[in-house]
Amino acid sequence: MFKKLDTYILKKFAGTFFLMIFLFILIAVVFDISEKIDDFDQFTIEEIIFDYYFSFIPWLYNLLTPILAFLTVVYFTSRMASRTEIIPILASGISFKRFLRPYFLGGIVLFIISLIMSHLLIPITNKKRIAIEAKIYSHARRIDNxxxxxxxxxxxxxxxxxxxxxxxxxxxxxxxxxxxxxxxxxxxxxxxxxxxxxxxxxxxxxxxxxxxxxxxxxxxxxxxxxxxxxxxxxxHRSPFEVETMDLFDIYDFIEKEKMRGSRYLGKYEQELVKRTSNPFSIIILVLIAACISSRKVKGGVGMHIAKGLLIALSFVFFLRIAEILSEKSTIPAKLAFWVPNILFAVVAIYIYRTSPK
Structure with missing residues (x-):
């Protein structure tokens, strides 16, 4: 049953997350404009705004969601703990497992949104973004033939x-x-x-x-x-071509490229696996964030944020290792990109069991 506790936490979750994602995207867009200001001379204002940034923003949102969802939960939960809001909730008879339910629901919602965007929406918007970036980075993105x-x-x-x-x-x-x-x-x-x-x-x-x-x-x-x-x-095939294919096209494309012996096959398989593994990481990271931030500690919000940043950087590090191992065919992409999720799921279980109940 949906109660006031769920509504209270989910409102904090949604409000803090969308404010944080808005600020990060705004900063990223400003930096991106300053970096590409000279390159944009070859495009019209309509192309820059509607073709590029209307495609760039959804892609950036989806890229940042796992880490920002994690930092969001760390921030507002640690503030609740520092204000001694969590102790009365648990003292009233609500179990820690029940306390985590709205966090889990919030993570599920973000996971579903990110999954749909990864497989269906972003491949469509990527077509215009990648076409413009191909002109800007024509030398850097030269196809090896x-x-x-x-x-x-x-x-x-x-x-x-x-x-x-x-x-x-x-x-x-x-x-x-x-x-x-x-x-x-x-x-x-x-x-x-x-x-x-x-x-x-x-x-x-x-x-x-x-x-x-x-x-x-x-x-x-x-x-x-x-x-x-x-x-x-x-x-003329590019490793970035696969980013413009939706869930239904990418499977057929990868099967054809296997037959052709494409040198970019590893990147294609990475793209497919990441579209599911990255959204799924949201649930794991949200639960870890809730567990580590729910306890009142010396240092307050700052201490929790420091721990959160350390865990977030560790997760990004493991993702990068997985990408490198997958590119070199040391580990299949289907396994490599799920290893960080598996490791951090184990961490989440450990933190949950050792958290004060």
């Missing part, structure tokens, strides 16, 4: 030493069709160029081999216009 090896269709593989995105030129290109370990077809070219008007490739210094059992047909030439089972978009 050297020494490519991909499966572009069933049993069909391409090998490219280097691909120039600006000119749509592939250098030292090779296409092979291999069935059951047997080479049936090979096409090589010193240079392969994509033509946007004809939607075809032109090959220079090319060689074609068709193998049929003991027979082999060899054809060579200096120039040839031809078509393959792929176009130039095969080489």
């Amino acid at each position: 050297s020494k490519l090896h991909r499966e572009v269709a069933k049993d069909t593989y391409i090998f490219v030493n280097n691909y120039n995105i600006k000119s749509d030129n592939a250098y030292k290109f090779r296409l092979e069709k291999i069935v059951n370990g047997e080479l049936l077809y090979r096409f090589t070219a010193s240079n392969l160029k994509w033509h946007h008007q004809t939607k075809k490739w032109s090959a220079r210094t090319w060689t074609e081999r068709i193998i049929n059992g003991d027979r082999e047909i060899l054809t060579q030439g200096a120039h040839k216009d031809t078509s393959f089972c792929f176009d130039n978009t095969e080489f």
